[in-house]
Structure formats: structure tokens, C-alpha cells
Amino acid sequence: MKVVAKKIRVLIGKVGLDGHDRGVKLVARALRDAGVEVIYTGLHQTPEQVVAAAIQEDVDAIGLSVLSGAHNYLLPRVLELLKERGADDIVVFGGGIIPDEDVPRLKAAGVRTLFRPGTPMSDVVDFVKGMKQ
Amino acid sequence: MQDRKERKDRFDSLSGSPIARLYTKNDLKDWEAERDLGLPGEFPYTRGIYPTMYRGRLWTMRQFAGFGTAADTNARFKYLLEQGQTGLSVAFDMPTLMGLDSDDPRARGEVGYCGVAVASLEDMDRLFDGIPLDRVTTSMTINGPAAILFAMYLAVAKRREIPVDRLGGTLQNDILKEYIAQKEWLFPPEPHLRLITDTIAYCTSHVPKWHPVSISGYHIREAGSNALQELAFTLYDGLTYVEAAVKAGLAVDTFAPQLSFFFNVHNDFFEEIAKFRAARRLWAREMERRYHPKDPRSLQLRCHAQTAGCSLMAQQPMNNVVRTTLQALAAVLGGTQSLHTNSMDETLALPTQEAVTLALRTQQVIAHESEVPNTVDPLGGSYYVERLTNQLEEAARDYFRKLDEMGGMLKAIERGFPQREILNASQRYQREVEKKERVIVGVNEYVEPETHPIPILKIGPEVEASQIQRLAALRARRDSYKVAGTLQAVQEAAACAENLMPYLLDAVKAEATLGEMCAALREVFGTYKEPVVL
Secondary structure: OOOOOOOOEEEEEEEOOOOOOHHHHHHHHHHHHOOOEEEEOOOOEOHHHHHHHHHHOOOOEEEEEEOOOOHHHHHHHHHHHHHHOOOOOOEEEEEEOOOHHHHHHHHHOOOOEEEOOOOOHHHHHHHHHHOOO | OOOOOOOOOOOEOOOOOEOOOOOOHHHHOOOOHHHHHOOOOOOOOOOOOOOOHHHOOOOEEOOEEOOEOHHHHHHHHHHHHHOOOOOEEEEEOHHHHOOOOOOOHHHOOOOOOOOEOOOOHHHHHHHOOOOOOOOOOEEEEOOOOHHHHHHHHHHHHHHOOOOHHHOOEEEOOOOHHHHHHHOOOOOOHHHHHHHHHHHHHHHHHHOOOEEOOEEEOHHHHHOOOOHHHHHHHHHHHHHHHHHHHHHOOOOHHHHHHHOEEEEEEOOOHHHHHHHHHHHHHHHHHHHHHHHOOOOHHHHOOOEEEEEOHHHOOOOOOOHHHHHHHHHHHHHHHHOOOEEEOOOOOOOOOOOOHHHHHHHHHHHHHHHHOOOHHHOOOOOOOOHHHHHHHHHHHHHHHHHHHHHHHHOOHHHHHHOOHHHHHHHHHHHHHHHHHHOOOOOOEOOOEOOOOOOOOOOOOOOOOHHHHHHHHHHHHHHHHOOHHHHHHHHHHHHHHHHOOOOOHHHHHHHHHOOOOHHHHHHHHHHHHOOOOOOOOO
């Protein structure tokens, strides 16, 4: 008997005010091409909007892109809201212009991993496919 | 010749067009030097817009700067001027770019991070404290709320009793590329276009030395386009603004000489040089064909250039200095009027003072040590460069035809056409890099296991706190009755066809904040949701 694996669902979006969506769209396309179900939120999302959409869409993970330097507030805020809503089983990962020294703090806040400039798309796909194992 | 083995099966430009082993006069069969090249300072301006180019005057060295509070950035401006920089260029933070005050809930975590926070006339005044506005030209990278920030700048000059007709500078004020690439808009396209024609009209009669729009390919390129798309979409955007202004009743020669352009300079050295040359020729020819201006300056494409931020790499960041040097040299060989060189640390954060100084020094070395600026358009007549220039102009015309068929740029944006072209190009580039068809030194080849961290600029949460405090004090201090009255007048002018600039100036002088003015306009103009292209 063939077991059909449930497709991984990932919400991909831009949180905060910056509109730099080159990277996030490439990530969304790469995941989609790899068979992941991608829900793209579009631009200028607040942490509240991201969390509401993630819960409504029943996703396995949230991937957020921030290139404005506001990651130190926005990413922990998303995790805080997920916790409040009892949805902290959703994996959160991020990407963007994130300096080395901010990484430990963001990981301590619960961000599973951060993809930084120069990351091959295959790394993001491998992470998403392997994150539940 | 055929059987000589080469390193690769195919050599392509960064735009994806094949490059031949050798270029000869056979590649320029339809090319006529008199018609297609001409002389510098003469139609079609392929060789440059001035007869003497850098022998007359070097390009303006204009480093884009802004972070933290107005006082922080003011100190950086003064430092850059002391170091020999010849013009200022303001980077605003995300809330300012989006028309939000620093104390807006949506501004949380973003205040002062990727630029300077300016929410009020007081902030603008502090930003230019001690800087002679009548002697230094200032470029402001602001789009959605451009008219408001411009009104603040004019109000600061008026406070200092500097006549505004002596102010020189540039407002980016290019909303089309926001919908296409950078994605920072406040309203739907039509009211934004009206705000742009309002600023153009206001400048023609009050601030004649100002450049009211800087038609920008930079962000289109950063969003992933290739050089050809950057060229085609940017010039087509320019023609769209000219058409809007002419439709609004302005004679072309009253404003076209003040239009300016802003291009990216990426890694493909010769293609980039050809892009600048093709841009000047295409603009001159299209403006001539469409509007028959009497003033030759209406045909001249003036531009600022910035080295490609997206070409900088976080791995082995010192290599970025070398990339930037080559790109800057290409911009100079392309004949730019002003230049920003990126700092090596900008893939990680805003630049430190040390990094920005090195970036400025890079331009100074090209200007004073390389001897490159001693002659005009040194590559003119090169088989390869002329061939590339021809190809780019022709291919850009193909894009023009497609855009015309769609009914213009606004219709094309609605259909997601430029957005999709850019996304496809950026995906192609990404794949080429990942397959190592394109080598990026230190990233996919010559990789070092050890990282060597470089110092980066840190911005703390205290910037946000101090901005919130200042705004609270401002709101308590000002005449709120007067503020409400001027905002009401802004809304009434917005609802009819009157030029908004005088009303925005009144509101600015009454110390209405940026966020309040944008909210007032939003009630009249509405908001915009982009068609999602994925």
C-alpha cells in the first residue's frame, strides 16, 4: 500500500514595513517547486496578521523575511503571539540582513533558524523538508 | 579559429545575451558614427551630455546616508562634507518612507534602523542644522510621501530666510518603480501620479533649480532585473511622467530639463557602460520623437549612479571594496553626473564611518589617480561597446512596444508584467549562481571556512524612545486647532484638482506631522493592494 505523505504547508511572508521581496519570492518559488504548499502573505504584514493567517491556514511553519533591521522586534513578537494563541508548535524561521551578533538572541527567542545573504535555495528546501524529523 | 578550445561553451552578458569572441567593424554594419555616436554635449548624447564632461567638472560624490535620529545623521553629513564629499543624500527610515510617524504602532522596531527618522518640521530642521542649504545640494530618497518631505525641506529654508529659488537638489519621487520593484507606496497609482505632477509644477514656478523626480532604475535592478530591463522600464517610467505632466498642462521645456535619472551599476563592466550610453541616446531620441522640445536640455538624460547593493556579499566582505571599485569605474566610463559607492559592510547593516570613508576614497582615487576622467567617453568607437549600446537600445525598444501594447506602464503593473519579468530574471540569476555557471568569489568558489567578522554599525532602541518623546512634546506644544485647520485644507485641495504643495507647506509650518498628513490624504485617496506575482 502506498502511503501518501501529507504535504508540508508553509506560510511565507514579509513582516514589517520594508518592501524588499526579491529573496522571499525566490524562497517561495523554490519551496513550491520542491512540492511544499506555500501560502504567500504578501507585503507589509504585522506580526498579528502573520500569526492569524498561520493559525487559520493551519501551517507547519512560518518563514519571514526582514531586510529593514527590525528583526529584533518583529521576529520575537511573532513567537510571543504564537505562544499566546497556543500555536507555538508552528516552526518559525527567518531570513534577511541579520548581523551575526543578533543570531543567538533570535534563536533564544525561538526562531528555529536564520537564512542569511548568500544562502543557496537548496538549504532552505532541505530545512523545511527536514524540520519535523 | 573555430577549433580553438575555449573555457566555456557559451559566454553571456549578465543580461543573458551571447558575447562573441571578437568584435569587428562587421558588428557595426548599420551603425553611423555621426548619427549614432555624435559629439559629447550634442544629440543624441551617446558620448555624454556635456562637451567637456569630467575635464570641466568631476561628478558629484554623493554618499547616501541616514540612521538613527536627525542629530545622528546630521553629524554623519558634516563628517562626509569635511571628508570632501560634494553633495548630500538622505536615507530615511522605513516608517518615514511609509508615511508613518515614529510613534505609530506599525513603526515599532523600525525607527531609525535603515535610515533617519523624520516625522516633523523640527526633525527636518535638526537634520540640516548648520548645513548651508543654499550651497550644498541635497538628494532625498523619498517616494510615497515625497511631496510632504519636500514641503518640510522648503519650510526649513524659509525659516532660515533662504529663498527657495536658490535651493538645489533632488527628490526621488518616483512611484512607478515602487509598484514595480521597491514596494513602498501609500495610495493608488493615480493620486500618486497627481502628487508627482503637483511637485513638478510647483518646482517649475518656485524652485527652478530642484530636480522634482529622479526616475530610478536602481531599485528595479536590486529587485532582480537585468541591465536591459532596468534600462527599458526606467526610461518608460520617465516617458510616463512626461506624459502625465504634459497632460496636466505643463509645456515640456518648462520641466523636462529638471528631470533626472538614477541607475544601478552592477558587475558586468562593459554592459553597464553601454547601458548608460544607450540610456542617453534612447531618451534623446524618444523625447525628440514624442515631444519635439525646443530646449536641448529637455533631451539630455542626467543621472546619478549607485554601485549595486545586491552584488555585495556577506562572505569575505572585504571583497566588496573591489567589486565597488570596478562598478564605480564603469559608472564613470558611462558618464554619470553623480555617484554613490557602497560600503563593504552593507550586506550586514548600515555602514560604519570607517567603511563609508573607504567608499568615498574609492571615488576620489578614481577621480584623481586613475587619470580616467581626462578624456570624454574613452570607449566611444570600441566595436564591442558600440555593439552592446546598439543591442541594449534595440532590446529596450522591444520592451517599449510591449508596454505600449498593454496600454502603458500603469496597465502593465496591474497585469504584473514588469514584476514577473524581474522575478524571472532574478530566479535565473540565482540558479546560475547555484549551479556555479556564474562564479561569485568567496560565495560559490574560493570559499573560506573561517569567517572574519568586520565591525558593523549598531542602532539601539533608544532612538525609537527619543523620537516618541519628542513627538509627544511636539503634539503638546503646538496649536492643535491650527493643525486641524491645515489638515482639513489639505483634504479639500486633495479632493479637487488644486496643486497640493501650498497646502502641504501650510500644514508643515503648523507642525502637522508626516503621519497626520498622510492619514489625511489617505482618507481622500484610499489605499492600494498589489496584484501578487509569484
